[in-house]
Amino acid sequence: MKRNFILIGFVIFISACGQTTSVWQKAGTTPEQEQLDYKNCVFEANKHSQEGLLSESAQNERIKKLRDLCFESKGYKLISRKSSHPIDKFIDSMKK
Known part of the structure:
Protein backbone atom coordinates (compact mmCIF):
# COMPACT_ATOMS: atom_id res chain seq x y z
CA MET A 1 0.00 0.00 0.00
CA LYS A 2 2.76 2.42 0.96
CA ARG A 3 4.54 1.56 -2.30
CA ASN A 4 1.43 2.52 -4.30
CA PHE A 5 1.26 5.91 -2.57
CA ILE A 6 4.90 6.57 -3.38
CA LEU A 7 4.35 5.63 -7.03
CA ILE A 8 1.21 7.78 -7.26
CA GLY A 9 3.02 10.68 -5.60
CA PHE A 10 5.91 10.34 -8.04
CA VAL A 11 3.58 10.29 -11.06
CA ILE A 12 1.68 13.34 -9.77
CA PHE A 13 4.94 15.18 -9.14
CA ILE A 14 6.27 14.42 -12.60
CA SER A 15 2.97 15.24 -14.29
CA ALA A 16 2.90 18.59 -12.48
CA CYS A 17 6.14 19.51 -14.21
CA GLY A 18 5.55 21.56 -17.35
CA GLN A 19 4.14 19.33 -20.06
CA THR A 20 3.37 22.17 -22.42
CA THR A 21 5.73 24.71 -23.81
CA SER A 22 4.98 27.98 -25.52
CA VAL A 23 6.87 28.99 -28.62
CA TRP A 24 6.63 31.91 -31.02
CA GLN A 25 5.82 30.80 -34.56
CA LYS A 26 5.21 32.54 -37.85
CA ALA A 27 4.17 30.68 -40.99
CA GLY A 28 6.71 30.75 -43.79
CA THR A 29 9.61 31.87 -41.59
CA THR A 30 12.94 30.08 -41.85
CA PRO A 31 14.78 29.00 -38.69
CA GLU A 32 17.48 31.53 -39.51
CA GLN A 33 14.92 34.36 -39.71
CA GLU A 34 13.29 33.23 -36.46
CA GLN A 35 16.67 33.28 -34.74
CA LEU A 36 17.45 36.75 -36.11
CA ASP A 37 14.02 38.07 -35.04
CA TYR A 38 14.50 36.53 -31.59
CA LYS A 39 17.91 38.17 -31.14
CA ASN A 40 16.57 41.53 -32.31
CA CYS A 41 13.52 41.37 -30.02
CA VAL A 42 15.63 40.39 -27.00
CA SER A 57 11.90 41.04 -10.90
CA ALA A 58 10.01 44.04 -12.31
CA GLN A 59 12.76 44.54 -14.88
CA ASN A 60 12.58 40.86 -15.92
CA GLU A 61 8.81 41.14 -16.33
CA ARG A 62 9.24 44.28 -18.42
CA ILE A 63 11.82 42.57 -20.63
CA LYS A 64 9.47 39.62 -21.20
CA LYS A 65 6.55 41.91 -22.01
CA LEU A 66 8.60 44.05 -24.42
CA ARG A 67 10.01 40.92 -26.11
CA ASP A 68 6.52 39.49 -26.52
CA LEU A 69 5.21 42.76 -27.98
CA CYS A 70 8.12 42.78 -30.42
CA PHE A 71 7.27 39.26 -31.61
CA GLU A 72 3.60 40.17 -32.00
CA SER A 73 4.54 43.26 -34.03
CA LYS A 74 6.53 41.02 -36.40
CA GLY A 75 3.50 38.78 -36.97
CA TYR A 76 4.46 35.87 -34.68
CA LYS A 77 1.83 33.93 -32.73
CA LEU A 78 2.42 32.36 -29.31
CA ILE A 79 1.64 28.65 -29.67
CA SER A 80 1.36 26.17 -26.80
CA ARG A 81 2.33 22.62 -27.60
CA LYS A 82 2.77 19.42 -25.69
CA SER A 83 6.29 18.58 -24.66
CA SER A 84 7.86 15.55 -26.32
CA HIS A 85 9.93 14.68 -23.26
CA PRO A 86 10.14 10.86 -22.72
CA ILE A 87 8.68 11.16 -19.21
CA ASP A 88 5.51 12.62 -20.76
CA LYS A 89 5.10 9.47 -22.85
CA PHE A 90 5.52 7.38 -19.70
CA ILE A 91 2.92 9.41 -17.84
CA ASP A 92 0.48 9.17 -20.77
CA SER A 93 0.93 5.39 -20.84
CA MET A 94 0.17 5.23 -17.07
CA LYS A 95 -3.13 7.10 -17.59
CA LYS A 96 -4.46 4.45 -20.00
Whole structure:
Protein backbone atom coordinates (compact mmCIF):
# COMPACT_ATOMS: atom_id res chain seq x y z
CA MET A 1 0.00 0.00 0.00
CA LYS A 2 2.76 2.42 0.96
CA ARG A 3 4.54 1.56 -2.30
CA ASN A 4 1.43 2.52 -4.30
CA PHE A 5 1.26 5.91 -2.57
CA ILE A 6 4.90 6.57 -3.38
CA LEU A 7 4.35 5.63 -7.03
CA ILE A 8 1.21 7.78 -7.26
CA GLY A 9 3.02 10.68 -5.60
CA PHE A 10 5.91 10.34 -8.04
CA VAL A 11 3.58 10.29 -11.06
CA ILE A 12 1.68 13.34 -9.77
CA PHE A 13 4.94 15.18 -9.14
CA ILE A 14 6.27 14.42 -12.60
CA SER A 15 2.97 15.24 -14.29
CA ALA A 16 2.90 18.59 -12.48
CA CYS A 17 6.14 19.51 -14.21
CA GLY A 18 5.55 21.56 -17.35
CA GLN A 19 4.14 19.33 -20.06
CA THR A 20 3.37 22.17 -22.42
CA THR A 21 5.73 24.71 -23.81
CA SER A 22 4.98 27.98 -25.52
CA VAL A 23 6.87 28.99 -28.62
CA TRP A 24 6.63 31.91 -31.02
CA GLN A 25 5.82 30.80 -34.56
CA LYS A 26 5.21 32.54 -37.85
CA ALA A 27 4.17 30.68 -40.99
CA GLY A 28 6.71 30.75 -43.79
CA THR A 29 9.61 31.87 -41.59
CA THR A 30 12.94 30.08 -41.85
CA PRO A 31 14.78 29.00 -38.69
CA GLU A 32 17.48 31.53 -39.51
CA GLN A 33 14.92 34.36 -39.71
CA GLU A 34 13.29 33.23 -36.46
CA GLN A 35 16.67 33.28 -34.74
CA LEU A 36 17.45 36.75 -36.11
CA ASP A 37 14.02 38.07 -35.04
CA TYR A 38 14.50 36.53 -31.59
CA LYS A 39 17.91 38.17 -31.14
CA ASN A 40 16.57 41.53 -32.31
CA CYS A 41 13.52 41.37 -30.02
CA VAL A 42 15.63 40.39 -27.00
CA PHE A 43 18.11 43.18 -27.79
CA GLU A 44 15.37 45.80 -28.09
CA ALA A 45 13.61 44.57 -24.95
CA ASN A 46 16.83 44.74 -22.92
CA LYS A 47 17.68 48.17 -24.30
CA HIS A 48 14.30 49.66 -23.39
CA SER A 49 14.01 47.92 -20.01
CA GLN A 50 16.93 49.95 -18.67
CA GLU A 51 14.75 53.06 -18.55
CA GLY A 52 13.61 53.95 -15.04
CA LEU A 53 14.41 52.41 -11.71
CA LEU A 54 12.94 48.94 -11.38
CA SER A 55 13.55 45.99 -9.10
CA GLU A 56 15.17 42.99 -10.76
CA SER A 57 11.90 41.04 -10.90
CA ALA A 58 10.01 44.04 -12.31
CA GLN A 59 12.76 44.54 -14.88
CA ASN A 60 12.58 40.86 -15.92
CA GLU A 61 8.81 41.14 -16.33
CA ARG A 62 9.24 44.28 -18.42
CA ILE A 63 11.82 42.57 -20.63
CA LYS A 64 9.47 39.62 -21.20
CA LYS A 65 6.55 41.91 -22.01
CA LEU A 66 8.60 44.05 -24.42
CA ARG A 67 10.01 40.92 -26.11
CA ASP A 68 6.52 39.49 -26.52
CA LEU A 69 5.21 42.76 -27.98
CA CYS A 70 8.12 42.78 -30.42
CA PHE A 71 7.27 39.26 -31.61
CA GLU A 72 3.60 40.17 -32.00
CA SER A 73 4.54 43.26 -34.03
CA LYS A 74 6.53 41.02 -36.40
CA GLY A 75 3.50 38.78 -36.97
CA TYR A 76 4.46 35.87 -34.68
CA LYS A 77 1.83 33.93 -32.73
CA LEU A 78 2.42 32.36 -29.31
CA ILE A 79 1.64 28.65 -29.67
CA SER A 80 1.36 26.17 -26.80
CA ARG A 81 2.33 22.62 -27.60
CA LYS A 82 2.77 19.42 -25.69
CA SER A 83 6.29 18.58 -24.66
CA SER A 84 7.86 15.55 -26.32
CA HIS A 85 9.93 14.68 -23.26
CA PRO A 86 10.14 10.86 -22.72
CA ILE A 87 8.68 11.16 -19.21
CA ASP A 88 5.51 12.62 -20.76
CA LYS A 89 5.10 9.47 -22.85
CA PHE A 90 5.52 7.38 -19.70
CA ILE A 91 2.92 9.41 -17.84
CA ASP A 92 0.48 9.17 -20.77
CA SER A 93 0.93 5.39 -20.84
CA MET A 94 0.17 5.23 -17.07
CA LYS A 95 -3.13 7.10 -17.59
CA LYS A 96 -4.46 4.45 -20.00
